[in-house]
Amino acid sequence: xxxxDRSRQSRFVFLDVxxxxxxVLVIYSHVVALxxxxxxxxxxxxxxxxxxxxxxxxxxQHMGHLAVVLFFLVSGFIITQVGTQESHREFGIKRLxxxxxxxxxxxxxxxxxxxxxxxxxxxxxxxxxxxxxxxxNFALANYFMVPQVILVGVAWTLVIEVIFYTIVMSLLAVLxxxxxxxILIELGxxxxxxxxxxxxxxxxxxxxxxxxxxxxxxLGQVTWAVWSKRVPLWAGVLLGLACWTLYVLGxxxxxxxxxxxxxxxAALGFGIFIALLxxxxxxxxxxxxxxxxxxSYSLYLLHGPVAFxxxxxxxxxxxxxxxVIIGLALTVGAAEVTFRFVEQPGQRIGRKLSxxxxxxRAPAKEAAPPEEPEVERPRPTPVHVDPPTQPVxxxxxxxERAMRPPVRVPRPAPPRDRNPAPTYRADPPPRRDAAARxxxxxxxxPLGSAPAWPTVDPAEDVPPARNGHSGPRHNGxxxxxxxxxxxxxxxxxHRREPSDD
Numbered sequence: 001x002x003x004x005d006r007s008r009q010s011r012f013v014f015l016d017v018x019x020x021x022x023x024v025l026v027i028y029s030h031v032v033a034l035x036x037x038x039x040x041x042x043x044x045x046x047x048x049x050x051x052x053x054x055x056x057x058x059x060x061q062h063m064g065h066l067a068v069v070l071f072f073l074v075s076g077f078i079i080t081q082v083g084t085q086e087s088h089r090e091f092g093i094k095r096l097x098x099x100x101x102x103x104x105x106x107x108x109x110x111x112x113x114x115x116x117x118x119x120x121x122x123x124x125x126x127x128x129x130x131x132x133x134x135x136x137n138f139a140l141a142n143y144f145m146v147p148q149v150i151l152v153g154v155a156w157t158l159v160i161e162v163i164f165y166t167i168v169m170s171l172l173a174v175l176x177x178x179x180x181x182x183i184l185i186e187l188g189x190x191x192x193x194x195x196x197x198x199x200x201x202x203x204x205x206x207x208x209x210x211x212x213x214x215x216x217x218x219l220g221q222v223t224w225a226v227w228s229k230r231v232p233l234w235a236g237v238l239l240g241l242a243c244w245t246l247y248v249l250g251x252x253x254x255x256x257x258x259x260x261x262x263x264x265x266a267a268l269g270f271g272i273f274i275a276l277l278x279x280x281x282x283x284x285x286x287x288x289x290x291x292x293x294x295x296s297y298s299l300y301l302l303h304g305p306v307a308f309x310x311x312x313x314x315x316x317x318x319x320x321x322x323x324v325i326i327g328l329a330l331t332v333g334a335a336e337v338t339f340r341f342v343e344q345p346g347q348r349i350g351r352k353l354s355x356x357x358x359x360x361r362a363p364a365k366e367a368a369p370p371e372e373p374e375v376e377r378p379r380p381t382p383v384h385v386d387p388p389t390q391p392v393x394x395x396x397x398x399x400e401r402a403m404r405p406p407v408r409v410p411r412p413a414p415p416r417d418r419n420p421a422p423t424y425r426a427d428p429p430p431r432r433d434a435a436a437r438x439x440x441x442x443x444x445x446p447l448g449s450a451p452a453w454p455t456v457d458p459a460e461d462v463p464p465a466r467n468g469h470s471g472p473r474h475n476g477x478x479x480x481x482x483x484x485x486x487x488x489x490x491x492x493x494h495r496r497e498p499s500d501d
Contacts, residue, residue, distance in 0.1 A: 013283040014276035018074050020292035022067040023299040026154070027331070029064030030121060030303065031324065035311050041320060057268060060261040068157055069216055069269030071300075075161055076220025081228075083168050084176050089357035091172065095165045097350030099158060100138075102342050106301040107137045110151045113305055119312040121304030123153035143210065146202045153304055160213050179230035183222060183239050190214050190246050194253050212250030215243040216266055223277065298335035298343060307331045 032046055053059060059066055083091050110120050114129050126149050133149040136142040142149050143159045150156070167186055168175065175182040190211055197208035219240060226236035248263050276283070292299070307327035314323045 011285075012078070012280065013285050014280045015074050015078060016285060016289055016293035017276055017283065018070045018273065019296045020289040022070040022074075023292065023296045023303075025063050025067035025070075026300055027303045027307075027328070029062035029067070030154075031307075031311075032062045033064070034121060034123075035308065039315065043320075058261045058264050059268075060259045060265070065262065065265045066269055069266050070273070071157060072160070072213065072216040073220040073223075073269060073273045075164065076217040076222075077224045077227075079165065079168060080175065080221045080224045083172055085359065086172075086354075087357050087359040088169055088172055090354040090359065091169050092165075093354040093357070094347075094350045095162075095169075097346045097353075099162065101346035102297060102301060102338060103140070103152070103155065103158065104138050105338060105342050106152055106155075106305065107134060109302075110305045113309055114151075118309040121153050121308045123150065125150040125153070127151065144203050144206050146206070148206075152301060154300060156210075159210050160217070163207075163210055164214060164217050179225040179228075180235055180239065183218060183225065183231075186214070186218055186221075187239075187242050187246060190218075191249075194246065194249055194255070197253060197255070209256045212247075212253070212255040215247035215250070216269075219243045219266075219270055220273070223273070227277070295332075295335045295339045298338045299331065302334050302338060303328075303331045306334045 035041075036043070036046065050062075054063060079095075086094070111129050111134050113120055114127075126147050128149050129151075130149075133142065133151065136145060136149070137151045137155070140155065140159050140162060143156060167189065171182045171185060174185070193208040193211040197205050222231070222236055222239045222243060225231040225239075226233055231239070244267075247266055251257055251260070251262055307330065310327040310330055311323055314326060318326075
C-alpha cells in the first residue's frame with residue numbers, strides 16, 4: 001500500500017477497479033466503432049481482442065455496453081450507501097453539483113467546436129446547435145423531447161443516473177428502515193413504466209426507455225442491501241431475480257435495444273461485480289487505478305469533443321497509431337484540467353451548501369461497565385435479644401455536617417527585630433533535696449491531737465554545715481538545708497544566666 005494516499009484506505013477498492021476499467025472500455029469501443037471502422041482501418045490489437053473476448057462472450061458494441069453495465073452497478077451500490085447517511089436536501093445538492101458542472105462544461109465545449117466546424121463524437125441522433133438545444137442539453141431535458149437533439153452522445157447514461165437519484169431521494173426514509181420495501185417500490189415503478197410505455201405519448205415512452213435500464217442499477221442496490229445485512233441473503237436472491245426479469249422484459253418490450261446481447265452482457269458484468277466484491281479483502285489500491293477512477297467521469301464525457309477532432313484533423317498526415325496516441329493523450333490532459341478546476345470545485349461547493357442540511361447522527365452510547373457476578377453470601381444466624389424492661393429513649397441522629405477538610409489559616413509571623421534587646425530569665429524557685437521533701441511530708445493527725453512537728457535537741461552535738469554554721473538535726477540525723485544553686489559561693493551575689501538568644 002506504499003505510495004497510496006491514506007485517505008483512500010476507507011474507499012472500496014473493487015469499486016475503484018471497476019470505475020477505472022469502465023472508461024477505458026468506453027473509449028476503446030468508440031475509437032474502434034466510430035473512427036477505425038468508418039475508415040476501414042484494422043489493427044492487430046483490435047482483431048485479437050475481438051477473437052478472444054468480444055465474439056466468444058457476445059460483447060457487442062466492442063465491449064462498450066459492458067462498461068455501461070459496470071458504471072450502473074457501481075452507482076447502485078455506492079449511491080445507496082452514501083444516501084442512507086444523508087438527508088434529502090444534502091443528497092440532492094451533492095448529486096446536483098456532482099453531475100451538472102462538468103456536463104455543462106462539456107456541452108459548451110462541444111457547441112463551440114461544432115461552430116468552428118470541427119468533427120466531434122456523434123452517435124447518429126439529430127445534431128443542431130441552437131440556443132434551445134444547448135439549454136435543453138444542459139438540463140438533460142433533450143432526452144424527453146421529440147425530436148431529440150443530442151450534442152454529447154454519451155450523456156444518455158446520465159439521464160438514467162438522474163432518474164435513479166430522484167427515486168432514491170424520494171425513498172430515503174423507507175430505504176433507511178426497510179431496504180427491501182424501498183427496492184420493491186422501485187421495481188414496481190419500473191414494471192409500471194414498461195407496461196404503460198406506449199400509453200401516454202412519445203415523451204413518456206422516452207422516459208420508459210430510460211427506466212428500462214434501471215434494473216441493472218437496482219442489482220447494485222440489492223447487492224449493497226445484502227452486503228450491509230439490511231436484507232437477508234435469500235431475500236436478496238429473490239430481489240435480484242426480479243431485477244433480472246425486468247431487464248429481460250425491457251428487451252422483450254422493444255425498448256430501443258441495439259442488439260440482442262444486452263441481457264448476456266448484463267449477466268457477465270454482474271458476475272464480474274460479485275467476484276470483485278468477494279475479493280475486496282485481498283485487493284490493494286494502486287496509483288493507475290486510483291487515477292483513472294477519480295477522473296472516470298471526465299474521461300467519459302471529454303473523449304468525444306477532444307479526441308475525435310484530433311483524430312479527424314491528423315488522420316492521413318501521421319501514422320494511425322501516433323494519431324490515436326496523440327488524441328488519447330490530449331483527452332487525459334483535458335480530463336486532468338476539468339477534474340481539478342470543474343469537478344473538485346463543484347463537489348466542494350456542494351458539500352459547503354449542504355453542510356447546514358446534514359443528517360443529525362445520534363451520539364454514540366458509552367459502553368456500560370461489565371456487571372460484577374452476583375456472589376451468594378451466607379445468611380447471618382438470627383440472635384435472640386430480650387426486650388428491654390425499661391423504655392429506651394430514642395437517640396436523635398447527630399446533625400449532618402459538611403464533610404469539609406479543616407481550613408487552617410496560617411498566623412502571620414511577628415516581625416523580627418534585627419537588633420533585639422537582651423532578655424533575662426527570672427531565677428527559678430529554690431529546689432529542695434529529697435530529705436527536706438521527706439521532712440515536710442506530715443502524716444494526717446486525728447482530730448483533737450497536737451501536731452507532731454519535728455523537734456531539735458539543742459544539746460545534741462550538731463556538726464557544722466558546709467558554710468560554717470550548724471545545721472538542724474532530727475532524731476540524731478542532720479537535716480540538709482536547701483541549697484540555692486543560683487547563689488555564687490563566697491560572693492553572695494546573684495549570677496545571671498545566659499539568655500535564649
